[in-house]
Amino acid sequence: MILQLLFCPILFSYLYQLCHVQSLKLNYLLLRSRCDYCHQQLKFINMIPILSYMMQRGKTRCCNHKLSCFYIIGELLALLPTIIHTYMALNVNYAMFLLIYLFLLVFSIYDIQTLTLPVHVIIIFIFCGTFITHGNLYTFLYIATLLHIFYFIFYQVIGYGDILLFSILSYLLPYTMFVSTILMTFLIAGLFALVCMMVFHQANRKIPLVPFIFIAFNFLIIFNEPLI
Numbered sequence: 001m002i003l004q005l006l007f008c009p010i011l012f013s014y015l016y017q018l019c020h021v022q023s024l025k026l027n028y029l030l031l032r033s034r035c036d037y038c039h040q041q042l043k044f045i046n047m048i049p050i051l052s053y054m055m056q057r058g059k060t061r062c063c064n065h066k067l068s069c070f071y072i073i074g075e076l077l078a079l080l081p082t083i084i085h086t087y088m089a090l091n092v093n094y095a096m097f098l099l100i101y102l103f104l105l106v107f108s109i110y111d112i113q114t115l116t117l118p119v120h121v122i123i124i125f126i127f128c129g130t131f132i133t134h135g136n137l138y139t140f141l142y143i144a145t146l147l148h149i150f151y152f153i154f155y156q157v158i159g160y161g162d163i164l165l166f167s168i169l170s171y172l173l174p175y176t177m178f179v180s181t182i183l184m185t186f187l188i189a190g191l192f193a194l195v196c197m198m199v200f201h202q203a204n205r206k207i208p209l210v211p212f213i214f215i216a217f218n219f220l221i222i223f224n225e226p227l228i
């Protein structure tokens with residue numbers, strides 16, 4: 001369990017940093033992480049998640065810049081799958097749960113920051129997903145077609161990254177879980193938009209959708225929707 005607790009935040013910060021790489025070369029996947037500001041290679045001690053953030057007081061050791069608070073938020077949230085899986089009797093395939101959880105977490109944070117999704121990391125997600133599971137090819141073809149038709153008609157209300165992500169989830173998740181995820185996502189996002197509109201009077205403000213997909217996915221997992 002301790003190894004898993006260490007592994008998940010490391011994987012999160014690696015994927016999160018990968019999102020911000022502009023041109024992905026294959027050898028980047030093997031290189032050690034670099035500072036976001038001066039691009040120096042990080043020392044091993046500076047790559048220990050959570051602990052290094054606290055020891056460095058939220059700043060880079062090499063050039064003393066303030067680190068994004070999303071590192072510590074994401075690293076702490078990356079601990080949850082191991083805790084949930086250890087202490088709750090869930091009907092899930094742990095590898096699949098971990099894969100979807102970590103990628104949705106990374107995409108949520110990136111979406112909050114930029115209102116976009118990094119295509120190269122989506123490709124890595126597809127690659128890992130097809131490696132772990134056989135998936136539901138026919139469901140994927142049917143859902144992806146419907147989602148693309150929806151996008152071409154209502155392209156102003158949803159981003160193409162969200163369409164891609166829903167399509168991938170239709171391949172990875174069991175059908176009932178996928179339908180529940182999509183319904184719950186729009187329910188929570190709709191409620192959030194309504195509250196924003198009533199409280200802050202911001203009717204036209206764009207909101208990132210992936211955090212709501214992430215919340216819906218976890219809500220369903222905790223309430224024991226099977227993910228096998």
Ligand SMILES: [Zn+2]
Binds near residue numbers: 036060062
């Ligand atoms: Zn630096």
